[in-house]
Amino acid sequence: MKNFVDELKWRGMIHDVTPSTSEFLQKNKTSGYIGFDPTADSLHIGNLVQIMTLVHFQKSGHKPVILIGGATGMIGDPSGKSKERKFLDEKIIIDNQNKIQVQFEKFLNFKGDNSASILNNKTWFENFNLLSFLRSVGKHISVNYMMAKDSVKNRLETGISFTEFSYQLIQGYDFYWLWKNKNVKIQFGGSDQWGNILTGNELIRRIDGGESFALTTPLITKSDGGKFGKTEDGNVWLDEKKTSPYKFYQFWINVSDEDAKKFIKIFTLKEKEEIETLTKSHEKEPHLRILQNALAEEITERVHDKQKLEIAKSTSQILFGKSKKDDFDNLKEDVMNSLSTAVPCVKIKKEEINSDFKNLLTEITNFEIFSSKSELIRLIKNNGLSINKEKILNDDYQLSKNLKFDKYLLLQKGKKNYTFIIVE
């Protein structure tokens, strides 16, 4: 059995860990949990570090527990937030939870010896009335202790509601409940959760004199200082309806060399030796971007599947590879469909396809593709316009004769600027 803490350590996934955690986990098969907010109907790659923590935990023989914050999600964690959070509608929370659950099944084994499980803290908070809470939980933690937490301290100037203030107690009680009822001995989380987790450890110690542990992962940063997991389009989601497999794949392919070295350890399950070999060959031939490819392939396949990965790869080949007209002509329909998720689409009506080439690309498409005919002409003169991977050299191109699958045209301005025209 692998040493969980050592495993995370070489992968650079530990920010803080309570003393003797490693020893405890080596000697005991136990359970550990992470709380997830059901604030969205999908996980995003910002959650991935946490998920991978649980994956390693399970691989080390322990039982991962996913705690859906059905109750806490209704309150809002002040950590890292500068403003009071909006409450979420209860129905939405339940709906979100169901969708998130499916996503976890791609990472964790929910069957067998050390199966993963999903719990919702609503089950124990629902019928927990205020007075009992104050008597059995509130009694053990002083306000002074709570005020000392950064998450609270940072909000004293701007104001914090009692509801958010009490968040750490609620989360602390989660830990206590799981410790008491589910043999959960450790809680994981991002580094911003350290304070909240320790409140749980403290509660367990004060109420029952029990032993428990905490481990947090570092905030994932990018070498250029930008926020990890964000693109121009916003979050990168695991749900293919929110982020297409192609875009998901592209996110990882575009990671910088420096970040790739870091990310491959965190987001893939490759062994140390393999990663070292890959990193070495990457450094020898950086233009091949071996790490980015390995990273993108493994994660995309896990989150989506082999087939969708292949489509994402073919799509990328068309858009960014050295593909020529022939490659484009031989494309299968599923890659074509994927293209429509990859690039902006403009729809035109069937009868419009026979319109004049220049009118079609300007007026008829509401100047979405080209804002003027001059711009279009200029681009053609600069040798920058391609349709279906074929350079357009003059302006009497017959769009209608070049439709793919009777409805698609791939228009390309320069190298990377694509528009997909769909005839309907």
Place this chain on the structure above:
RNA sequence: GGGGGGAUACCAAAGCGGCCAACUGGGGCAGACUGUAAAUCUGUUGACUUAUGUCUUCGCAGGUUCGAAUCCUGCUCCCCCCA
């Protein structure tokens, strides 16, 4: 309150009666190179079915002139100096 300077395209900044759709730099777009990178070099950068052509544009509104970004009048806004 008194005196002076300014407003030009995405930004900065020249132009001060015709050769101005407007120098130049940045940015944008495209081409070459490349790793879907960085740097570099080149072209392009108001609109019009592509024109040694037409139209619109140099704070706003008028005027002078064959002709105005450029001169005059008024207005709006900005900056500086003195009080």
